[in-house]
């Protein structure tokens with residue numbers, strides 16, 4: 001049914017306790033939707049087993065609105081079916097999944113089971129309850145090494161993928177495209193993220209990687225706050241203006257707003273649609289480090305190290321389809337991202353495990 005989403009529809013948000021997920025849950029609440037969040041908290045901070053994750057408690061602090069949270073793993077199909085019996089969902093926003101490139105190389109079967117198996121369970125439940133509106137969290141990694149820049153949605157996908165994580169995103173996209181081609185009524189937005197960075201302006205929610213960060217900016221922020229000694233810049237011999245890798249960094253709040261825009265346009269599409277969520281600007285690793293030093297007024301010592309296997313040299317998006325189809329455009333600059341990231345990191349040197357006095361939570 002092509003009916004527009006009415007404001008009090010329930011929206012199922014899988015993985016809503018995570019970095020991108022919780023920023024999107026916040027935007028959903030601000031727009032009057034009723035998100036129902038499920039998460040297995042494998043990458044979230046919770047006081048106790050099955051308790052509400054810290055990130056969702058902070059959302060109540062920011063918005064004054066309660067978030068309905070259910071501790072459900074997508075691999076637990078009976079509990080997932082029970083949830084679809086309990087709530088009439090108008091749409092599903094699917095973030096849940098394992099996301100570490102390095103870990104996926106060491107544990108490919110975990111990634112195939114969780115990311116693909118979990119998505120198949122979810123889609124089977126949606127089908128059984130005739131819920132056919134979906135926004136899927138994909139990644140620019142599906143493009144592999146870009147043959148043309150900026151990268152548009154017409155760029156080939158699935159070629160030269162260097163890690164199981166990226167392959168799961170590609171395989172899931174293919175599953176969703178085949179499903180939408182085979183059955184009437186599916187409306188699926190496949191959103192390809194470039195490099196999400198930053199935090200909500202409150203400084204109360206943010207990226208909180210478990211263990212040593214794999215991604216650049218959380219690593220830079222932990223060096224600035226004194227949790228890590230020095231940044232290793234992986235390669236300075238790329239064909240870029242300063243030899244270091246170039247990426248399309250996008251503010252996580254712009255990214256979250258892009259999800260709301262996609263949700264609201266679902267009724268206007270048929271089948272599946274892949275869309276880039278990027279800014280169209282490429283910044284190098286050293287550009288980003290310098291921007292963060294300006295924002296934090298802290299030194300970020302670094303040393304050059306060998307290239308990281310599988311890394312690409314230069315990637316940035318052609319964001320024009322999102323602008324045309326979703327009427328959405330990223331507006332926050334790299335400096336905004338760094339200012340907002342520093343506000344989160346300086347208030348929470350140890351992420352959600354930080355006591356009010358800045359010390360590590362002992363519990």
Ligand code: WQD
Pocket residue numbers: 099101139140141193194195196214215216217219231232233234235244245246247285308311312
């Ligand atoms: C960015 C640049 C590194 C760390 C990955 C995933 C992608 C998405 C985003 C999940 C590169 C350099 C990094 C460091 C460094 N993840 N770098 N020192 O690799 O573009 O994308 O994260 O959805 O799917 O592939 O992001 O932040 O790891 O690296 O020099 O300690 O920073 O070489 O040039 P990437 P990244």
